[in-house]
Amino acid sequence: GAGVSQTPSNKVTEKGKYVELRCDPISGHTALYWYRQSLGQGPEFLIYFQGTGAADDSGLPNDRFFAVRPEGSVSTLKIQRTERGDSAVYLCASSLNPYSNTEAFFGQGTRLTVV
Amino acid sequence: QKEVEQNSGPLSVPEGAIASLNCTYSDRGSQSFFWYRQYSGKSPELIMFIYSNGDKEDGRFTAQLNKASQYVSLLIRDSQPSDSATYLCAAGDGAGSYQLTFGKGTKLSVIP
Numbered sequence: 134g135a136g137v138s139q140t141p142s143n144k145v146t147e148k149g150k151y152v153e154l155r156c157d158p159i160s161g162h163t164a165l166y167w168y169r170q171s172l173g174q175g176p177e178f179l180i181y182f183q184g185t186g187a188a189d190d191s192g193l194p195n196d197r198f199f200a201v202r203p204e205g206s207v208s209t210l211k212i213q214r215t216e217r218g219d220s221a222v223y224l225c226a227s228s229l230n231p232y233s234n235t236e237a238f239f240g241q242g243t244r245l246t247v248v
Numbered sequence: 249q250k251e252v253e254q255n256s257g258p259l260s261v262p263e264g265a266i267a268s269l270n271c272t273y274s275d276r277g278s279q280s281f282f283w284y285r286q287y288s289g290k291s292p293e294l295i296m297f298i299y300s301n302g303d304k305e306d307g308r309f310t311a312q313l314n315k316a317s318q319y320v321s322l323l324i325r326d327s328q329p330s331d332s333a334t335y336l337c338a339a340g341d342g343a344g345s346y347q348l349t350f351g352k353g354t355k356l357s358v359i360p
Contacts, residue, residue: 173256239292
């Protein structure tokens with residue numbers, strides 16, 4: 134596609150429910166990143182994929198958060214037992230060159246609201 | 249813990265003036281620095297990056313880096329109303345730094 138695509142654009146869920154957020158990176162981009170941005174804050178790193186593997190998941194806040202990228206393209210961020218504090222915009226970015234953040238492009242984000 | 253500090257603003261400048269945005273970082277190991285522009289409700293967009301001490305110019309934008317002072321700035325010359333946005337400063341360990349530490353952003357308002 135022309136850019137990084139994230140779906141859904143908005144998600145409202147009840148506390149305790151499970152949600153999946155999808156990221157479709159720019160075609161051919163091997164590096165994929167997930168960030169989370171709370172209101173009034175800058176993005177916070179969650180996880181980085183190089184190909185199919187999670188090269189660095191040190192930013193995941195706890196074991197309720199998990200992400201996969203089984204075929205090295207689309208990635209899904211999964212959140213179990215959602216809490217109100219998980220409400221934020223979840224941003225995905227991808228880059229062709231994993232060694233240069235200057236080529237990373239962000240998607241429009243998924244706004245998650247936990248009620 | 250790595251931190252990037254920015255004045256949240258809002259910073260208001262008249263159209264045509266120079267806007268000066270500042271950022272400090274806590275980790276002396278940081279090697280790469282990025283400025284992103286984020287319009288309300290939109291995703292961050294990279295506008296400048298800098299790795300070496302000194303100035304780097306790109307059109308109306310100039311990034312400045314002083315590693316000794318752990319200070320990064322962005323100057324926007326001939327500010328336009330379309331420059332009104334939140335500007336995010338980010339620091340990384342190097343050029344291949346996928347794990348960026350972002351500041352909270354400075355909201356810039358350019359008054360026509």
